[in-house]
Amino acid sequence: MTNLTLSDLGWSARFRAEAGDDTAAPARIASVARDRLEALTPSGAVSLTLPGGQSTGDYAVGDWVLFDPATGRVTRLLERQTAIRRKAAGREAKRQLIAANVDTLGIVTSCNADFNIARLERYLALAEASNCLPLVILTKADESETPDDYRRKAERLSPLVSALALNARDASELERLSPWCGTGQTLALVGSSGVGKTTLSNGLTGRGDATRDIREDDAKGRHTTTSRALHRTLAGGWLIDTPGMRELQLTDAAEGIDSVFSDISELAAQCRFSDCRHETEPGCAVQADIAEGRLDSDRLARWRKLQREDARNSESIAEARARDKGFGKMVRSVKALKRLDRRD
CATH class of the missing domain: 3.40.50.300 (P-loop containing nucleotide triphosphate hydrolases)
Structure with a gap:
């Protein structure tokens, strides 16, 4: 694979602006291994390593990074467009x-x-x-x-x-x-x-x-x-x-769900009560459309299921992150106290 330009690889004005005057070289991640990243550049394929403390799990195929050509080490991950x-x-x-x-x-x-x-x-x-x-x-x-x-x-x-x-x-x-x-x-x-x-x-x-x-x-x-x-x-x-997915659990997808089910979202905004659950409440625009045959009740059930799943997963991941931050803070505090004890 030769004679590729950065534009051929998907480089855009936005990435160029973010890189700014950085003298590191840009590369696009082609595959992610346990201990390295394989990437593409206009000069050819390169194998990249990460600074200490970073994991390849924090990178994805399609990412743009800046790296030091002399060491083959990633210096920066550019902001993802998607x-x-x-x-x-x-x-x-x-x-x-x-x-x-x-x-x-x-x-x-x-x-x-x-x-x-x-x-x-x-x-x-x-x-x-x-x-x-x-x-x-x-x-x-x-x-x-x-x-x-x-x-x-x-x-x-x-x-x-x-x-x-x-x-x-x-x-x-x-x-x-x-x-x-x-x-x-x-x-x-x-x-x-x-x-x-x-x-x-x-x-x-x-x-x-x-x-x-x-x-x-x-x-x-x-x-x-x-x-x-x-x-x-x-x-x-x-x-x-990508490999076939046996399980696709959504998280942080509330806006995406509302977009796909925009017909229900728009109806829900017309309900008499702002906290309408679209079950038996009077003035429910969603149930009115179901009764008149304009909306399939199965579609409403699928909308509810995805909303519940997304809320549950988003909350559990946020809680897990909070626990990890709390544990990390505790470990750092203990280490600091031990250093003080050694000085005394």
Whole structure:
């Protein structure tokens, strides 16, 4: 990979302004390992280390950093234009960075039993909370008799959604994605295993990663992508492929949820009581629309579920951070007292 400019890598006027007169060199993170960062520069690929006390877990594929070419050590992380995060899988109250500086979040599903409205709404809320443009990519259109029906269902979920139904194995159809992964643009792919992300990635980048068949009984597949990485697309932009997500828990996504469910949010503002729970309260505009058939009660239930989940996860992560800060303060106090004791 040669003859790339910073602009080719996604460098923008905003990053240039933030870097200012800093003499350190810019690089874009292509992959994150346990003890180092692999990055891309106009001069080629570099392997970077971090200052003491920093963890590679604080960095994401797509990040821009400044580094010292003489030592290969990162000196500064530039502010992210967009950041895709979720609650880390499992019971631990932590956020997990998925990708950074992504222009478009490609939400991949397929025109078969994998198509799931609730899951799509969840991914759309993630895109909105991350400040990414949401794009629903419906694969296996060639295997469905009604691919446009799936596309229309996806587009009805939110006025912010664009959706495409295509055959990921057809190079001419993949060209329809060029506007989202052309020069300077970054497209990230998310979705369940077996929906065709690896096939899409191969077609968009010219790579040849192996794919695995889906299970016939439930249209689900197995993981073929095992880590996140930044790859050049044939259209001149960048692609971040991600492993299939078995669990996507939202956190700090309240605004994203409201955007995806803007129809309910707008109705809720018309309720007689500001604290209306949209159950049996008089003057509830939400329940009035349900009664008149303009709003699906299942959609209201999904909205409530995401709101509860986001509030719970956001609160638990904030509490965990407060505990960590409190513990760190206590440790520092004990160390300070021990130093005083030694002096005495």
